[in-house]
Amino acid sequence: xLVAQDLxxxxxxxxxxxxxxxxxxxxxxxxxxxxxxxxxxTLLRIVAALTHAxxxxxxxxxxxxxxxxxxxxxxxxxxxHAPALKxxxxxxxxxxxxxxxHGASADSAALADALAAWSLTRQRSLPARVLSQGQRRRIGxxxxxxxxxxxWVLDEPLTALDAAGIDTLRGTLGEHLARGGMALIATHHxxxxxxxxxxxxxxx
Amino acid sequence: xxxxxxxxxxxxxxxxxxxxxxxxxxxKLALRSKAELGVQLLFYVVVVxxxxxxxxxxxGTLRTLGPGVLWVAALLASLLALPRxxxxxxxxxxxxxxxxxxxxxxxxVAGKILAHWLATxxxxxxxxxxxxxxxGLDGEETTILAxxxxxxxxxLSLLGAIAAALTLGVRTGGALLALLVLPLYVPILIFGAGxxxxxxxxxxxxxxxxxxxxxxxxxxxxxxxxxATAVRIALD
Amino acid sequence: xSTGSIPWFKYASPASFFPLxxxxxxxxxxxxxxxxxxxxxxxxxxxxxxxxxxxAYRIIFLHVPAAWMSMFIYVVMAFWSAIALSFKARLSxxxxxxxxxxxxxxxFIALWTGSLWGRPAWGTYWAWDARMTSExxxxxxxxxxxxxRGAIADARRADRAGAVLVLVGVVNIPIIYFSxxxxxxLHQGATVSLTAAPKxxxxxxxxxxxxxxxAWLYAIAITLVRVRAIILEREGKSGWAGxxxxxxx
Numbered sequence: 269x270l271v272a273q274d275l276x277x278x279x280x281x282x283x284x285x286x287x288x289x290x291x292x293x294x295x296x297x298x299x300x301x302x303x304x305x306x307x308x309x310t311l312l313r314i315v316a317a318l319t320h321a322x323x324x325x326x327x328x329x330x331x332x333x334x335x336x337x338x339x340x341x342x343x344x345x346x347x348x349h350a351p352a353l354k355x356x357x358x359x360x361x362x363x364x365x366x367x368x369x370h371g372a373s374a375d376s377a378a379l380a381d382a383l384a385a386w387s388l389t390r391q392r393s394l395p396a397r398v399l400s401q402g403q404r405r406r407i408g409x410x411x412x413x414x415x416x417x418x419x420w421v422l423d424e425p426l427t428a429l430d431a432a433g434i435d436t437l438r439g440t441l442g443e444h445l446a447r448g449g450m451a452l453i454a455t456h457h458x459x460x461x462x463x464x465x466x467x468x469x470x471x472x
Numbered sequence: 473x474x475x476x477x478x479x480x481x482x483x484x485x486x487x488x489x490x491x492x493x494x495x496x497x498x499x500k501l502a503l504r505s506k507a508e509l510g511v512q513l514l515f516y517v518v519v520v521x522x523x524x525x526x527x528x529x530x531x532g533t534l535r536t537l538g539p540g541v542l543w544v545a546a547l548l549a550s551l552l553a554l555p556r557x558x559x560x561x562x563x564x565x566x567x568x569x570x571x572x573x574x575x576x577x578x579x580x581v582a583g584k585i586l587a588h589w590l591a592t593x594x595x596x597x598x599x600x601x602x603x604x605x606x607x608g609l610d611g612e613e614t615t616i617l618a619x620x621x622x623x624x625x626x627x628l629s630l631l632g633a634i635a636a637a638l639t640l641g642v643r644t645g646g647a648l649l650a651l652l653v654l655p656l657y658v659p660i661l662i663f664g665a666g667x668x669x670x671x672x673x674x675x676x677x678x679x680x681x682x683x684x685x686x687x688x689x690x691x692x693x694x695x696x697x698x699x700a701t702a703v704r705i706a707l708d
Numbered sequence: 709x710s711t712g713s714i715p716w717f718k719y720a721s722p723a724s725f726f727p728l729x730x731x732x733x734x735x736x737x738x739x740x741x742x743x744x745x746x747x748x749x750x751x752x753x754x755x756x757x758x759x760x761x762x763x764a765y766r767i768i769f770l771h772v773p774a775a776w777m778s779m780f781i782y783v784v785m786a787f788w789s790a791i792a793l794s795f796k797a798r799l800s801x802x803x804x805x806x807x808x809x810x811x812x813x814x815x816f817i818a819l820w821t822g823s824l825w826g827r828p829a830w831g832t833y834w835a836w837d838a839r840m841t842s843e844x845x846x847x848x849x850x851x852x853x854x855x856x857r858g859a860i861a862d863a864r865r866a867d868r869a870g871a872v873l874v875l876v877g878v879v880n881i882p883i884i885y886f887s888x889x890x891x892x893x894l895h896q897g898a899t900v901s902l903t904a905a906p907k908x909x910x911x912x913x914x915x916x917x918x919x920x921x922x923a924w925l926y927a928i929a930i931t932l933v934r935v936r937a938i939i940l941e942r943e944g945k946s947g948w949a950g951x952x953x954x955x956x957x
Contacts, residue, residue, distance in 0.1 A: 280861065280862055281944075316572065318568060318571070318572065318708070319707070319708045320708070335704070335708065336571065336572075336577070336704055338574070341572050341573065341574055342574050344572075346569075348568055349565065350563075350564055350565025350568075351564075351565065352564060352565040352566045352568070352569045353566075354497075354501060354560075354566065355564075356500075356504040356505060357500070357501070357504075361500075365497055366569060368493060369493060369569060369570065369573045369575075370569075370573055370574065371489075371573070371574040371575070631876075634872070634876055638856060638869045638872060638873060639856070642856075642859045642860060643859065644855075644859050648852075648856065648859055651848065651851065651852045652852040652855075652856060652873060654848070655845045655849050655852065655877075655880070655884065656876070656877075656880050656884075658845060658884055658887060659880075659883050659884055659886075662887045662888065662890065662891045663887060663890075666890075666891065666894060669894075683887075687883075694879075698872060698875075698876055701793070701872055702869065702872050705865060705868045705869050705872065706869070708864075708865055
């Protein structure tokens with residue numbers, strides 16, 4: 269369970285938000301909405317343990333989260349704005365690389381399945397350089413199925429996705445929540461997962 | 473539903489696996505951008521060639537300058553290659569993922585630096601005997617030159633990596649990187665070129681080479697740690 | 709931390725250190741000025757003319773204290789940098805930031821006075837001797853630190869990046885000095901170091917010591933003043949600084 273108490277964050281000199289409290293329980297997704305610059309990305313990066321908060325306490329399973337703490341690194345799966353793909357590698361190679369980076373192994377059957385679920389079968393051997401934004405986003409999201417982590421931290425996952433992609437995400441998220449997983453998602457438009465409870469948090 | 477069903481299967485987080493992952497990936501990426509690496513090697517050749525054009529082709533002068541020039545050019549070529557160590561990963565979001573991986577970040581960084589040296593430093597070592605000919609170095613001097621570069625260029629990559637990580641995302645990147653790292657390069661330059669000069673004077677370069685070896689060991693231990701810290705600071 | 713134990717922690721926040729620094733600065737500045745006057749009087753007027761170097765040697769009363777301080781300040785910066793990285797104290801980062809310009813200044817003075825001394829002593833403004841060359845590299849290290857800080861917009865990130873740089877630098881300085889010294893003996897044979905001062909009469913030693921202490925006190929005073937400016941600049945948005953700015957206006 270993820271608990272935030274009196275969280276405050278700043279970027280440079282600007283105070284983004286303060287006094288933020290929330291709790292994320294198993295089976296729940298928390299959608300963080302708000303205008304650009306309101307601190308959604310910063311909040312997600314704090315939860316993913318990439319950066320530290322200005323004030324307040326953030327705990328995971330009772331222990332406080334420090335930036336780059338090993339506990340958080342193995343509990344959270346962070347997918348940021350940028351899809352984290354290498355231009356020179358193919359879709360399949362990129363996916364394999366990201367999966368093995370996080371300590372899991374995936375054979376070609378599993379990779380093929382994951383890519384198929386996101387309608388990328390035809391693109392699997394193409395270098396990422398020639399793929400569209402939407403296709404790149406989907407490759408990045410494909411690892412959601414291959415890595416099992418309790419907490420998903422997704423920053424604007426809907427970007428560049430078409431209707432089919434959004435549906436696949438809703439399904440994948442639903443399965444994750446049904447298994448007792450949690451998700452913290454920054455988005456401009458909240459969307460319904462196919463299972464689990466959703467809450468929303470608006471940053472000004 | 474409890475979270476136990478969702479915990480990642482005991483994720484591999486050993487240091488050596490981390491080094492292996494980074495080494496494998498970065499080498500694969502380097503092999504796919506051979507043109508870029510070729511340019512850096514060409515830079516080494518061009519810089520070395522500029523010196524005779526600047527000081528005149530008199531063999532005596534060139535022999536005196538040889539070791540120093542070959543070493544300084546290697547230094548500059550190494551410097552030129554440094555930004556590519558982290559810049560691409562930083563820009564496409566991969567560096568964040570690397571920092572969040574279960575493997576120890578110093579291990580991942582060490583793997584990247586090793587791959588980087590194999591792609592940009594080792595070719596300098598291989599090329600140096602050819603260029604040593606231009607400066608009239610004899611067989612023994614050339615051998616020691618290659619050995620000193622072999623022992624020195626990894627240290628240049630290790631120290632340079634720290635500066636590369638510190639200057640990530642900073643606008644004046646390249647020039648600032650040079651300013652930060654060149655003072656640290658001075659001892660390697662002195663002992664590297666010094667080893668060749670000692671050989672020329674008929675002395676065994678054991679002392680200089682030992683110091684280069686010690687510097688390499690110290691850098692192998694310290695640089696990945698400092699570099700990992702710098703990467704985290706850049707991602708903060 | 710209970711206020712009864714170590715009083716330091718009370719002053720670890722920029723807000724409480726600000727007035728303290730203001731009160732302390734004059735207590736260092738005035739003695740610095742007095743000692744500098746005394747030291748210069750001793751060095752320039754009282755100390756005897758040297759048999760070999762005439763009156764030109766007197767520049768060591770500026771050169772040596774400046775050289776010592778240039779090194780010492782870098783080490784102090786390393787100390788504050790280590791603290792900045794280990795604890796999250798903003799003030800330690802600010803202290804390192806405040807020290808750097810003074811350190812660079814002393815390094816520059818050491819180089820300049822050393823060069824001026826070189827002219828009458830060696831016939832050349834720059835002789836590539838070990839100490840001067842190391843001093844030059846130290847100047848590059850200071851410039852690198854200032855440039856890195858200047859290039860990073862976020863003050864906290866600049867603190868920490870600068871801290872890593874200084875710590876890497878401080879470890880390398882002995883290595884650099886050793887290698888330059890080795891290089892120097894290799895190429896110039898057994899040369900007398902430029903900073904080999906004339907056989908020290910007691911009065912010369914006292915003058916140099918007094919000037920060094922004066923330089924040290926000056927460095928503390930100016931750093932306290934500078935850190936106040938840095939505190940205001942960086943804490944500018946928070947309440948207490950805003951009130952202060954309002955009061956000052």
